[in-house]
Amino acid sequence: MSQEKVSQADHIDNTSAAMSTPPADTGSLSAVDDGLEHEGNVVYWKSFPFLGSLLAIMLMANSLFIGYSMPVNVLSVIDADIGPSPNIYLVSMTFTLVSGVMLLIVGRLSDIVGRRYFMIVAQVFSLVGSIISARANTVNVVIAGTVLSAFAGGAQQLYPMLVQELVPNKYRLYGQAAITFSVLPTIGFGTAIARAFVANENMGWRWCYYLNVIVSGLSIVLLALCYFPPTFHMINKELTTMQELRQLDYGGLFLYSAGLVLLLLGFTWGQGTYPWSSAHVIAPIVVGAVLVAVFFLYQIYMPLKQPLMPIKLLKIQTFSAVVIVGCVGQMVYYALNLLWPIIITTFLTTDNIKIGLMSSTTGAGLAVGEIIIAPIFKLLGHPNYQLAAWSVALTVLTALMALVDQNGQTLSLCLTLFGGICVGVVEAVTIVISGLVVPPEDIGASQGFYTSMRAVTGTIALSIYVSVYSARLPVFVNQDVTAAAASSGLPTSSLPQLFTALTNGTTAALDAVPGMNSTILEAVTDGNLLAYHMAFKIVFLSTISFGGIAIIASFFVQDVSKFMNNFVNKTIHRRGEEGQAPRHNEKVVDSEEV
Incomplete structure (x- = not known):
């Protein structure tokens, strides 16, 4: 029996009576007091x-x-x-x-x-x-x-x-x-x-x-x-x-909150506030990781009536797989989020409005991706292959950003737009599937866990990218700018002033460097842009490893077509009326299943 069938059995009534009594109308919804007699209501x-x-x-x-x-x-x-x-x-x-x-x-x-x-x-x-x-x-x-x-x-x-x-x-x-x-x-x-x-x-x-x-x-x-x-x-x-308040998982609440705060704090401080080797970074990450590990052990072995994170959800293969695909796929996308605005201001324009418009390609692409997948997902079927294909496309498009330089405006706009579309598709599919395959009364826990894991993995990805970029950029600037200045005739004694002027970033500061002329300034500018290009290139190529993990995890996603029925988790009611709140013994029967 597949893991999804086990999950489904956890939250629907499998008795023969439930499965043998068809709804009154074709396409009808049958729920315990939902007030919805059929889909066409x-x-x-x-x-x-x-x-x-x-x-x-x-x-x-x-x-x-x-x-x-x-x-x-x-x-x-x-x-x-x-x-x-x-x-x-x-x-x-x-x-x-x-x-x-x-x-x-x-x-x-x-x-x-x-x-x-x-x-x-x-x-x-x-x-x-x-x-x-x-x-x-x-x-x-x-x-x-x-x-x-x-x-x-x-x-x-x-x-x-x-x-x-x-x-x-x-x-x-x-x-x-x-x-x-x-x-x-x-x-x-x-x-x-x-x-x-x-x-x-x-x-x-x-x-x-x-x-x-x-x-x-x-x-x-x-x-x-x-x-x-x-x-x-x-x-x-x-x-x-x-009675419900007394049963809440206060121990899990403390462990999860403290562990997650420390993890996020450590990885955020590692993005430049403190050196990675400092106690400010290492201590929160280590202690946070230990607390999170203890949290999961606590959820597994303590006899909790209302666990903060029901471990049974992680035992659902498709749920765990889509969480990995969604989180790791987002880690690829974060390279675009971090570097694309820097690429724009470094290579393409300094106009405030243009920067805002060009920076919108990733977000607009994401929205388009989530919209276009809706009518074709069920038609295509095979969610594992779909997720794998979109993850491959996202990985390739992001890696191709390594080619972008000051002459690549059209290329970069296309790559960021279509990369955003790919991550939008992956996000929409993983969010929906992660809510479909879990018991209906646990959808909040499943979505909360998934979204919080995306926050953690996103922070980790940003930390990695910032560290790589910050470490490699000064090396390339020193190497490429020095070579460009020397080949164009700038005196070696002027190099300290040149690097100070580059840090300052103004034309006046560069013009004030001893020995500077228009030919040297052009060569130095090109060398500086080459250094940025090389730093960007390394970061974008590093995303391939994350993309590979998402692609592999995609193949563990199983068919979810049996879940895509007329089941309605909750209904809106008027004050004083009863609304639908499915529990373990409830099922909405789709006429196609009967």
């Missing part, structure tokens, strides 16, 4: 609570990218305006740390007690955090606002799951495509929008946060009015609130 699917909930989730997803991704793209501008501060990097690091830890916690706890108030409170945090950051006069106040936004981010990053569990299984990829289309303006063009705010004297960087105040506020209103998924009492038919 237009009243429900077009109702204000359902559509309002989808719109609220879409606004929440946009809030994530507006409130974090847009400000992070203009941190240097923020620092120049209300700084300078050596703590400006904490804006990015704080969000990664706090939201990464909150993902599994929010996902799992909302599985147990219901999602409504988790999402509403998260958006309140996002609203307040953005107001604080927008009104900040110091970098430290921006960091304080970011902490609140990061707590919100732990729920906001679960937006794919919120949509998936509201639609029939066979339409989950369409749901993913719809939510991705809704965030296309922010995930695809957020960088350009942020830089447009900066370029507008009447707006500035603060509008990155003001825009999020508006979007978060609208989502709060819609969540409060429309979003009524199953409540605690619908999910927990036998236990009281206090």
Whole structure:
């Protein structure tokens, strides 16, 4: 018996009665009190609570990218305006740390007690955090606002799951495509929008946060009015609130939170804040890794009634495989995220608006990829081959970025766009499959675990890329610039001033170097660009190893067509009504299965 069949048996009723009683209508949904008699129930699917909930989730997803991704793209501008501060990097690091830890916690706890108030409170945090950051006069106040936004981010990053569990299984990829289309303006063009705010004297960087105040506020209103998924009492038919709280996995909560914070902290500090050999980096990574290992042992061997991370999920072969594919595939993509903006400013343009537009190719490509895969995934079948093919394409396209130099604008735009499409497909497929093959009552835990693992592996990837790039660039600059200066006639005695001028980065500083002329300046500029090209090349080629892991893991993904039926995980109800909350003994029967 395949591992998926074991998983399915965990959360559906396999009795002959359940399988022998067909639904009343063709294509009907049969659930314990979901109120949906058949798939064509237009009243429900077009109702204000359902559509309002989808719109609220879409606004929440946009809030994530507006409130974090847009400000992070203009941190240097923020620092120049209300700084300078050596703590400006904490804006990015704080969000990664706090939201990464909150993902599994929010996902799992909302599985147990219901999602409504988790999402509403998260958006309140996002609203307040953005107001604080927008009104900040110091970098430290921006960091304080970011902490609140990061707590919100732990729920906001679960937006794919919120949509998936509201639609029939066979339409989950369409749901993913719809939510991705809704965030296309922010995930695809957020960088350009942020830089447009900066370029507008009447707006500035603060509008990155003001825009999020508006979007978060609208989502709060819609969540409060429309979003009524199953409540605690619908999910927990036998236990009281206090009984459920006593059974929560507080030991796992501590081990997971502490371990993940230390791991993320260590790998983030290793990106340039401290040397890799320093205790500031080694100690958090070692202690964090030990705590995470203890966490998994604790989950396996302790008799927990409500484990934070049900280990049974990791025993599902397809779930574990898609988590590896999604995480490692993202590690390949992070090379583009890190280096593409640097490539643009180094080789292609210094115009602020053009930088924003060109930087959008990866995000726009990702959104396009998630949209185009929806109608063809089930048609093509064989998810293992599909994931392997897209992982190969992503690996090859990213590795080809090693060819890009100052003459490669068209090539680089095409590679980053199509590379983004590939990672979008991989992301959409792995997110949907990871939610399909697990018991319906554990979808929050599965998606929280998957997303938090992506945060960890993404941070590790960035650490590796930053370390390689930072280590090799000075070597190549010294080698290539020195050779170019010597061959063009610059006196050897002027080399120290030349490297100081290159660090300064201004034409006036270079012109002031003794012995400098236009011929030498051109040669030195070409040598400096060659050094950057070589440093970029090594980083991009290093992604091939990660791509290889994703390709291999793809072949362990099994057929999921049997899961793509009319099953609906949760339904939206009106206040006082019963909503569907599938548990172990419930099944939505698809007429094709009977």
